[in-house]
Amino acid sequence: MSLRSRWLSRPEDRVEGWLTRHHQERVLAGETKPVGPCPDESFLQSLARHSNQIAFTDPRVGHAANCPICMRRLLELRPAYKARRRRMVLTAAAACCCVIVVALILVARHGANPPRTVPDVAAVQVTVDLWNAGTLRGDQPSPLKSVTLPATLAKVTIILPRYSGSGRYAVAVTRDRTGNDLLAHGSATAIGSGDREEVSIDLDLRNLQPGSYFLSTTHEQDQASYYYPLQIK
Numbered sequence: 001m002s003l004r005s006r007w008l009s010r011p012e013d014r015v016e017g018w019l020t021r022h023h024q025e026r027v028l029a030g031e032t033k034p035v036g037p038c039p040d041e042s043f044l045q046s047l048a049r050h051s052n053q054i055a056f057t058d059p060r061v062g063h064a065a066n067c068p069i070c071m072r073r074l075l076e077l078r079p080a081y082k083a084r085r086r087r088m089v090l091t092a093a094a095a096c097c098c099v100i101v102v103a104l105i106l107v108a109r110h111g112a113n114p115p116r117t118v119p120d121v122a123a124v125q126v127t128v129d130l131w132n133a134g135t136l137r138g139d140q141p142s143p144l145k146s147v148t149l150p151a152t153l154a155k156v157t158i159i160l161p162r163y164s165g166s167g168r169y170a171v172a173v174t175r176d177r178t179g180n181d182l183l184a185h186g187s188a189t190a191i192g193s194g195d196r197e198e199v200s201i202d203l204d205l206r207n208l209q210p211g212s213y214f215l216s217t218t219h220e221q222d223q224a225s226y227y228y229p230l231q232i233k
Contacts, residue, residue, distance in 0.1 A: 023065075024071060024075070027065070027066055027067070027068055027071045028068050028071055028072065029068075030068055032066040032067075032068075033066065034062075034063045034064075034066040034067035034070070035059065035062060035063055035066070036059055036060070036063045037063075038063065038064075038067060038069060038070055039060040039063065039064060039070065041073075043060055043064075044064065044070060044073050044074060044077065045077060047060075047061065047064060047074060048074050048077035048078050048081050049077075049081040049084075049085075121152070121153050121206075122153075123153045123154060123155040123202060124150055124152050124153065124154050124155065125154075125155050125157070126149060126150065126154045126155070126156050126157070127156075127157045127158075127159070128147050128149075128156055128157070128158045128159065128215070129159045130147075130158060130159055130160060130161045130217075130228065131159050131160075131161060131162055131196065132161075132162065133161055133228060146212075146229040146230060146231045147215050147228050147229065147230045147231070148230070148231045148232075148233055149173075149203070149205060149215075149230060149231075149232055149233070150205065150232075150233055151205050151206060151208050151209070151210060151232050151233065152205060152206055153202070153203075153204050153205070153206060154202070154203050154204075154205055155200065155201075155202050156171070156200070156201055156202075156203050157198055157199070157200045158171065158198065158199045158200075158201075158217065159196055159197075159198050160190060160196070160197045160198065160199060160217065161226075164190070164197045164219075165190075165197070165219060165221070166190050166192060166197060167189065167190060167219060167220050167221055168187060168188065168189045168190070168219075168220040169187065169188065169189075169190055169199045169217050169218065169219055169220065170185065170186075170187040170217070170218040170220070171185065171186050171187065171188075171199060171201050171203070171215070171216070171217055171218075172184065172185040172186075172215075172216045172218075173185070173203060173205065173208070173213055173214070173215055173216075173230065174213065174214050174216060174227075175213055175214070176214060177214045177216070177227040179216060179225060179227075183205075183207075183208060183213065184203045184204055184205055184208070185203075186201030186202055186203055187201065188200055188201045199217070205232060208232045209232070210231075210232050210233055211231075211232055212229065212230070212231060212232075213230040213231075213232055214227045214228065214229060214230055215227070215228045215229075215230040216228070
């Protein structure tokens with residue numbers, strides 16, 4: 001087996017390895033006849049590291065495989081490239097180990113501290129009767145007494161004020177009656193019950209501190225917002 005076959009295919013068979021060493025000895029002893037001029041240093045370096053860019057039929061490969069001068073240079077270059085490949089393999093293996101270790105740590109932490117789930121809380125049924133209520137529209141004063149809601153997840157049924165129209169209503173809890181600081185909201189279509197209109201919406205008030213707020217209703221057609229003083233208990 002020729003030396004160039006040894007370099008390009010790198011067989012592991014012991015017999016082929018012995019033939020390669022035997023050929024090297026013949027070349028170094030001057031028993032072979034190279035054809036053509038010696039290739040340059042860059043080609044010998046590429047050949048020593050088994051570059052895939054070198055064609056098997058390249059005549060420079062045949063020359064280097066039979067030239068004692070090129071052979072000595074190749075034998076000098078091969079250990080350095082082997083050591084470099086070994087370092088690259090070890091570096092890649094170390095990087096893979098680091099990735100595996102980090103993944104195991106993350107998995108262990110995730111298992112030790114599972115994500116907390118918020119328990120399901122049943123909504124508290126609350127009815128707000130605004131049938132005879134006065135309102136605050138804009139800056140107008142109102143004699144309305146405060147509406148009270150619990151600081152929890154509430155399913156609020158609002159009996160709308162007298163003469164309220166049918167349709168969809170938006171309901172909101174705000175810190176003031178400008179409507180800018182929105183704290184909770186919902187919307188639903190009013191349902192007629194006799195001569196009354198009722199709206200049922202869910203309001204999540206769990207994050208609110210006890211204190212004074214405003215409850216507002218806005219009809220989808222006229223977009224007029226009515227504010228009612230609200231106490232969160």
